[in-house]
Amino acid sequence: MNNIIVYCETNGNSVAEVSLELLTKARNLAVQLKVKVEGILVGNDLKGLENQLFAHGANVVHKAEDPRLEFYQTLPHAGIVCEIMKKEQPQIGLFGATPVGRDLAPRVASVLKSGLTADCTSLEIGDHYEKKTDTTYKNLLYQIRPAFGGNIVATIINPETRPQLATVREGVMKREELTTLVKGKVKSWKVEDIVGKDKFVVEIIERHVEDKKVNIKGSQIIVAGGYGVGSKENFGILYQLADVLGGEVGGTRAAVDAGFIEHDRQIGQTGVTVRPKLYIACGISGQIQHRAGMMESSMIISINTDSKAPINSIADYVITGDFAEVVPKLIRYYRKNSK
């Protein structure tokens, strides 16, 4: 009882990356709280998927299978998740901040009259003292998220209501498999007992799902390279930096034209417009057509051998030097100092 429940999204025959990240995080939180981790799987023919959940730390997996649930649908999924939460009484419920999680979680929170924090980037356990009522709340979930267009970071708590619900961004938490596999329990739920026919009113007519495209628009951290990076091979180090920071790689038109990087990563007037929290410009001069697509970034770091490059006039930090020297240092010191 009062465990941590993670709603696990599936795509075809695997569990979504973000759900496995969440299970890993839930495991750490569960140790601090001395409770267990449970996973929820809803879909059609989920054979074997529970093993992926066990491998990432779930002790119990709730399964609800029905041929009608091949694809995510708001009303039946919300009905099932609410029923499980009502019966199991978790203290924490986590969802991925994906189109599915962000469609489902608010509906669930509204039914359960629980607080929900969207798009968390970090979760911690901590206490809270409420002056007004002179009450101390022990072991609350600190739901930490950027707000106000990324200009502030807020820590949100739900002192009174349970479960404490949160959606968490993809890619911000590390996924780790357990080294020793502990097989947990599977608990099956009968869909037709929980949701009536009237919940299947929205019909999916057609779906076109592409393989995950580059999503530099949605990325909070962008490492961008220009003509100064020099070659496709040299871009490799930018990918490494983006990878450790959890960001994406973008480029200028000059870099795209030179074949260093694909066109769908071009940023600027004729490419995409981005507004990340952090933009690291490597070997980019910063012509107006490029700046048009990135100048609203919250923070800009420019790495350029030319101390007078135009990009420096809109940068928050200017590092005058060769990107090939500076970028490896950024990687090294990030690895050293991040937890």
Add this chain to the structure above:
Amino acid sequence: MKPLKIIVLAKQVPDTRNVGKDAMKADGTVNRAALEAIFNPEDLNALEQALRMKERVPGSTVSLLTMGPGRAADVIREGLYRGADGGILLTDRKFAGSDTLATSYAISMAVKKMEYDIIIAGRQAIDGDTAQVGPQVAEKLQIPQVTYVEEIEKVDKGYLTIRRRLDNGVEHVKTPFPALLTVHSSASDCRPRIARNVMKYKHARTLTELQDTTEDYTKMFHDRPYLKIREMGVEEIGADVEALGLSGSPTKVKKIESVVFKAKEAKVVQSEDKDIEKLIVELIENHTIG
């Protein structure tokens, strides 16, 4: 086909996309006064979808519903300029401090006082980026929802066919209405203001706005009733005060840290190891990375 009654949920938000250095107060809270108040961008996409439906089904009407302080009446006027037929400002001190659960409760109670076939919201508001109010209003009204809407492709008797924009593709769904939709920024932009409507509605006011003027508007409202923007408060919508504002909001803000420090002059960082490490530590500490 029977004309549709469409409600657009629109919020007035501080323009968080253009945050200057005076956007944060010394105590780390947001200085709303320094930010321009705008029509939430995705709510404009929502309005456009509503106006297109109105054009498709003759006789349909579009009403805006906005919850906020008195000055949020601007959102309603903006909607009228662009082609909406009317609007209601939901305003009351008792709403202050509402989180998404309390906000959606208040909005759903107000909606129950209106007639509707379709409710259209933005996907999310740029002040909080929560994307919660739409689905929560739908739940409270016990109606289906379709989120991430990119286009309403077809309107049939009792049904809408909709294209949704997902992270890695699109989905076409058919939903019965009444239903609530939330519209994604990839949907068509909103049409501009229509000069004729600006002329017609530029004097549209709420009663509260008129309290500060000396003019006698009674006659004007009598002659041109469309100039009156209706206000509703807790009593009009019959809401339970306990479920509103801070008492109705399960989430509390424990702490806020500012990450804005737009320096006027760029900081110059040497490419020496110790300087790079110092920069990295600074970025981790202020939550830019990590």
